[in-house]
Amino acid sequence: VSEVNRQWLLKRRPEGNLSEADFEYKEADMPSGGLKAGEIKVRNVGFLCAPTMRNWMDPPSKNLYPSIPLGQPIMAPAAARVVASASEGIAVGDRVLGLSTWQDYAVIPGGGMRRPTLIPEGISFLEGIGRYGLNPMTAYFGLLDVGAAQSGETLVVSGAAGSTGSTAAQIGKVKGMTVIGIAGSKSKCDWLTEQCGIDGAIDYKSENVEKRLSELCPKGINVFYDNVGGEILQAAINNMAPRGRIVLCGQISSYDNDESAEGPRNMMRLVYGSIRMQGFLCGNYADRFDEATTQLKSWTESGQINYREDLRVGFENLPNSFRSLFDGSNIGTLLVQIDDSATETT
């Protein structure tokens, strides 16, 4: 096989906002050589652009997330077709979700929290990485397991119009909660209240978030699902109800710049409120992905979960698509399809 293996490499560590010059295009040889036990080789079909990948472009740190080596392909969640396997549960021809890299063909390591999982029959590659993919599953486990959300409680979601946030907010409604979303424009807020059935929305760009939260959540916030961090996390902490739970899903306010967001300042409120703040990763729940997919599919088919997708096509569009996550121009789950098989369901 003399096919070219297209790649997008991390050319340099981004400083401040991401720039086109942080990435380098390369046409490499096909990955060759044998696979180590547990590894699989895949043909990548579609990639999810997830904000947290921006963290992976930072230098190695003590922050427990991976650091993409300079000159190597960008690491990214992908839907892919297996072309070779040294993994016991995975065969050639299987369709998988995995932590892959921005190239046509990639080797994915096995084992651990990031092991590849099979895309269920009947769900396309794009649905597997998008509509029922990591973002909505993150929302599912974060809200119900980490947040221990209960019917009748008040849920606040930051980044609520985003891919993960909008699912968390709508699962809250399915579960009988009062749900308030925080988002970055009037149109995003309108979509949440008018299309998604959310009880209230706060535009953080034009409203005082802390004050609006106290008005919209008179009994306090029982669960805060946080995708944003920084000042919005602080505003929520100041409105948490006793025994409240803060689900730390992401901190997008601090990803695309060089400063670490200020942390919450009044820890004594957490002490006296017996408030829990808990970080988590979707991968912690890899054993329960099928449960999440089944639930999300059922809620989607009954019209209870609205979903917006921003599908881009073409390998060449990967860096620019990813960058649009941070300038506010992207609406919905951002996918980049790089192979025509993306809608196949078996």
Next chain:
Amino acid sequence: VSEVNRQWLLKRRPEGNLSEADFEYKEADMPSGGLKAGEIKVRNVGFLCAPTMRNWMDPPSKNLYPSIPLGQPIMAPAAARVVASASEGIAVGDRVLGLSTWQDYAVIPGGGMRRPTLIPEGISFLEGIGRYGLNPMTAYFGLLDVGAAQSGETLVVSGAAGSTGSTAAQIGKVKGMTVIGIAGSKSKCDWLTEQCGIDGAIDYKSENVEKRLSELCPKGINVFYDNVGGEILQAAINNMAPRGRIVLCGQISSYDNDESAEGPRNMMRLVYGSIRMQGFLCGNYADRFDEATTQLKSWTESGQINYREDLRVGFENLPNSFRSLFDGSNIGTLLVQIDDSATETT
């Protein structure tokens, strides 16, 4: 009865460090009038000086802790003898632990998390408020329940030579953990390692806490029991192991000044490490106080828990005793005995 009821009132809101002039001595009439349902009237016998009382002297805030009204007696945990009762489970003559006030005779409200609890037979007033009182019980529930401490794990305790911290550290040893303490002097560190059997101690006044933690906890911190907050909390977060638990017990670094301590800055470490940070109050566990007392008594009698007490005598010494919590001069659980019956055990 024409006995005088001595009182210490909150004269003004402390600004910066506590001052003698923040308190006012008064000789008042005995509290009279009927009791509301659930209330009891007590003869206070001894008070616990707890650092968190400093927070209660602040103006009312959204921080979920109580604010002592200006001109009213200082609120404080006390061991007391019941002289009148409108509470179903409590009779005249009973000995109780409760959230009382700095005066000879006080009315304590019933119900809720702060309801009075009986001091078990055979345990003196002083033991009830000190050796087996709120501080060690806080350590017990915080470490084992909130922190879910497990044998073989690494525990770090800040404020480790203090009343609560030293108990938490020693319970960690009883449970088979590797225990590192952080304290504010060489002699406190020596006491921890030489007398209490703690595996290592860090003097935060002369050592780089973050660096020392990484040396002493090569596999990371599984449980961080935090009494201090601020920069020490940050140093611990930077050394937490994945799935670690941070027990938010107190934030003494920020009590006795007007600034709110900076919060932890790298929340993404909590996300990627699936780390839990949880506030709590001992009162959450009021139903299990007997269990804690029984356990603490057994470990104390078998020599597994060292205990240091700083017992002061005399009602007039209340404000000055309390202030010594914040200047580093106090060693051990700080009690003020105001009645000769303090050693009675029935």
